[in-house]
Amino acid sequence: MLAGGELLASGEVRLAEGKSYTSPWTYFVHSATGLDGISHxxxxxxxxxxxxxxxxxxxxxNTWEAVYFDHDLDLDTLQALAERAQQVGVxxxxxxxxxxxxxxxxxxGLGDWYVDDKVWPDGLHPVVDHVHSLGMxxxxxxxxxMINxxxxxxxSHPDWLLAASGRPTASKYCANGPDARFQRRVHHGRARHLEVDGARPGADREQSHGWHPLVVQAGQRPGDHQ
Incomplete structure (x- = not known):
């Protein structure tokens, strides 16, 4: 017997009398060629x-495994990384x-979507301009x-925290009502694309509908976000 479903914590969904809950779709896949066949x-x-x-x-x-959180680097490090990227077709x-x-x-820091001026005293413009100059x-x-x-x-807004069993996990404010301040920050940094990391419990359909217009308004075509 096979069974599948979403991973819900105890008490995460509570239904009042007469109410209903629609679960996500569950897909079962089989392949005689292993994980590659399933993926295909x-x-x-x-x-x-x-x-x-x-x-x-x-x-x-993506710069993650090159620098992790260490953005307090000489700008030459990221510019050199961009140059190497351009050379291999990025x-x-x-x-x-x-x-x-x-x-x-x-x-x-999660939730404070402002460029860190201690790490980036000149803003992101130097690295953005260099990337654009390379045709990327x-x-x-x-x-x-998410919010820390x-x-x-x-x-400032503890009431914007969602919590399950006393552990904060997500911010409905960021997800369900992305405001104009976020959009202006993206425009100001001339980032026309956002890589959205939302593949986790708590990133539900309502939240996705919240930030999708933000991605589109930031300059992408619908459906072109990560």
């Missing part, structure tokens, strides 16, 4: 969707986690459905 079948299913993007996917370099350069305020490790597109990593307790946003 899932890929074919996804690509067959009428709304699936038809444009070629750009070749991406089309989109993604500046990953660590560019925003107070984000020196994974326990702080520039993107920023974001995780709009150690952030200005959490301290």
């Amino acid at each position: 079948r899932l890929h074919r299913m996804l690509r067959a969707r009428p709304h699936h993007p038809r444009s070629p996917r750009p070749v991406i370099l 089309e989109r350069f993604v500046l990953d986690d660590g560019w925003f305020r107070g984000r020196r490790n994974d326990t702080a 597109r520039f993107a920023l990593w974001v995780e709009p459905e 307790l150690d952030s200005d946003l959490a301290r």
